[in-house]
Amino acid sequence: MAISRPVRTLGLAAVLLWCFFIYQIWHSGPPNTAALDKIISTERDPNLDPTGEPEGPLHRASERYAPGAAGTARINATLLSLVRNEELDGMLQAMRDLERTWNHKFNYPWTFFNDVPFTEEFKKATRAATKADVHYELIPTEHWDMPAWIDKNLYKESVQLLLDNKIQYADKLSYHQMCRWNSGLFYKHPALANTQYYWRVEPKVHFFCDVDYDVFRFMQENNKTYGFTINLYDAPASIPTLWPETVKFMADHPEYIHENNAIGWLTDSLRRPEHTREANGYSTCHFWSNFEIADMSFWRSQAYEDYFNHLDRAGGFFYERWGDAPVHSIALGLFEDKHRIHWFRDIGYQHIPFFNCPNSPKCKGCVTGRFAEGESWLNREDCRPNWFKYVGMN
Numbered sequence: 001m002a003i004s005r006p007v008r009t010l011g012l013a014a015v016l017l018w019c020f021f022i023y024q025i026w027h028s029g030p031p032n033t034a035a036l037d038k039i040i041s042t043e044r045d046p047n048l049d050p051t052g053e054p055e056g057p058l059h060r061a062s063e064r065y066a067p068g069a070a071g072t073a074r075i076n077a078t079l080l081s082l083v084r085n086e087e088l089d090g091m092l093q094a095m096r097d098l099e100r101t102w103n104h105k106f107n108y109p110w111t112f113f114n115d116v117p118f119t120e121e122f123k124k125a126t127r128a129a130t131k132a133d134v135h136y137e138l139i140p141t142e143h144w145d146m147p148a149w150i151d152k153n154l155y156k157e158s159v160q161l162l163l164d165n166k167i168q169y170a171d172k173l174s175y176h177q178m179c180r181w182n183s184g185l186f187y188k189h190p191a192l193a194n195t196q197y198y199w200r201v202e203p204k205v206h207f208f209c210d211v212d213y214d215v216f217r218f219m220q221e222n223n224k225t226y227g228f229t230i231n232l233y234d235a236p237a238s239i240p241t242l243w244p245e246t247v248k249f250m251a252d253h254p255e256y257i258h259e260n261n262a263i264g265w266l267t268d269s270l271r272r273p274e275h276t277r278e279a280n281g282y283s284t285c286h287f288w289s290n291f292e293i294a295d296m297s298f299w300r301s302q303a304y305e306d307y308f309n310h311l312d313r314a315g316g317f318f319y320e321r322w323g324d325a326p327v328h329s330i331a332l333g334l335f336e337d338k339h340r341i342h343w344f345r346d347i348g349y350q351h352i353p354f355f356n357c358p359n360s361p362k363c364k365g366c367v368t369g370r371f372a373e374g375e376s377w378l379n380r381e382d383c384r385p386n387w388f389k390y391v392g393m394n
């Protein structure tokens with residue numbers, strides 16, 4: 001049977017439209033993703049540029065850094081790790097990396113914290129991994145236990161909501177406790193009463209580059225409060241009321257806001273608008289706190305003490321999954337001079353799945369400029385461009 005010309009044309013048009021429709025579905029991602037990929041592709045990662053040591057006088061290894069040296073050149077500082085006995089192998093691996101690249105030259109003590117006593121096996125093996133002093137500390141239960149004002153039923157219901165929103169570890173009470181302890185309690189441990197600076201180290205992390213100066217004295221002499229390597233976005237569903245609570249706190253305490261703050265970085269809504277919207281005004285950008293080199297005087301200040309107590313009473317360490325990373329970062333971004341926050345671009349570092357890998361002959365074992373390992377979408381989690389935009393490279 002012959003088909004008339006208009007009907008054939010209509011049929012062809014329908015087939016073409018259908019093909020176009022299928023093409024659109026298969027070949028286009030969500031519009032905001034495409035825009036974001038474009039932003040990322042036009043930004044140059046500073047890790048691709050040659051990286052040397054920071055400028056200014058630096059303190060090098062000498063006999064005054066030998067273990068137990070009389071008249072030591074070391075200052076009041078420690079390598080600090082909260083860790084479980086079961087994580088011994090991962091801890092030894094992280095220790096080996098940090099001792100090889102840095103601490104065998106400076107011999108700063110290690111201080112390990114745990115909510116249960118360390119086993120003899122853990123102590124023996126970690127002691128053997130360094131020439132420096134090692135301390136093992138038990139966390140007081142009043143620093144670790146869920147506070148009395150947390151409503152257990154509300155906590156249970158909230159966990160379910162977090163799980164529905166795919167928030168990792170939401171149902172692990174110890175994870176909430178760990179985040180709270182790292183946010184506002186570790187520096188109150190009596191064992192740290194005479195210690196000012198710390199370098200936080202987690203099991204299984206990697207260090208790739210030789211660092212040939214005393215980083216703690218660098219912090220002290222350059223008037224730095226906080227040092228980071230990686231700067232990331234957070235999952236908004238883990239912290240929906242963190243920024244609203246912060247806004248309330250700021251209204252009560254405008255005197256704590258530093259005139260030279262980094263609020264632009266904290267509230268940016270241009271780069272990932274949906275993150276800022278879902279986190280109710282917070283960009284979710286934060287220093288990835290599994291690496292921190294910092295001065296505890298900041299955590300011990302009245303401003304931070306009041307801020308932590310406000311957050312702790314609000315309950316979000318349990319009803320939501322507030323991490324120590326966004327809590328530390330918001331406090332630093334509001335109450336500290338942004339120029340006292342330092343990007344340790346020369347310290348090659350990895351905590352799965354993110355890296356800081358500089359372009360330097362001192363580095364081995366990481367790919368220069370690689371930010372993430374695994375899925376390509378992980379690269380979108382990089383918030384360093386915003387830090388550089390609002391603050392610069394201190």
Ligand SMILES: Nc1nc2c(ncn2[C@@H]2O[C@H](COP(=O)(O)OP(=O)(O)OP(=O)(O)O)[C@@H](O)[C@H]2O)c(=O)[nH]1
Nearest residue numbers: 082083084087113114115116174175178202203290
């Ligand atoms: N002693 C002790 N240490 C803990 C506990 N929970 C977490 N930690 C430590 O706290 C640090 C952070 O915990 P992780 O489980 O690594 O949390 P995370 O880095 O967000 O998660 P991952 O991506 O799985 O590494 C690590 O050094 C852990 O060893 C705990 O219940 N007891």
Ligand SMILES: [Mg+2]
Nearest residue numbers: 202203290351
């Ligand atoms: Mg970890």
